[in-house]
Amino acid sequence: MTSKRKIEIFSAGCIVCQETIEQVRNMACSSCEITVLDMHEPSVSKRAKKLGIQSLPAVVIDGRLADCCTNRGIDESVLRAAGVGSPLAHSKF
């Protein structure tokens, strides 16, 4: 039996991830055991893929990706709607 809540923060090391690490540390209580994982480590990025992590930072609580971190990849349909992949009229020919 574990007596701690295991909180893993997947980080790519930039300022955005660092701010989240601080934020979660400030929220944590005595039951929260926080580990910061570096996405530049192959074993970490492999595990991130398995967990469905598509953007960073990502928080995993007791082995489960937090709801606010799911389905966070780039949405190709949104990019297409913004024009990506459609030649601009005046550069067509």
Add this chain to the structure above:
Amino acid sequence: MTSKRKIEIFSAGCIVCQETIEQVRNMACSSCEITVLDMHEPSVSKRAKKLGIQSLPAVVIDGRLADCCTNRGIDESVLRAAGVGSPLAHSKF
């Protein structure tokens, strides 16, 4: 007047960002001018903050953060709902 669609990909350099860069490059057309920006550069992270970037990778099209990349920070209320910050019963005392 610009004849190109300016697409900026903010990257923290890990595999998740790299996959997105590939994905956007595959979508791009002759009107798309893609730049990859490294979040580890202070000028880039400063600009990311101004643009409202809260997770990586992030795609900015003609100076505007793509809709699929907005409001993507960690949601403190979701983490609290998952237990973060609440001592586990058996470790209260």
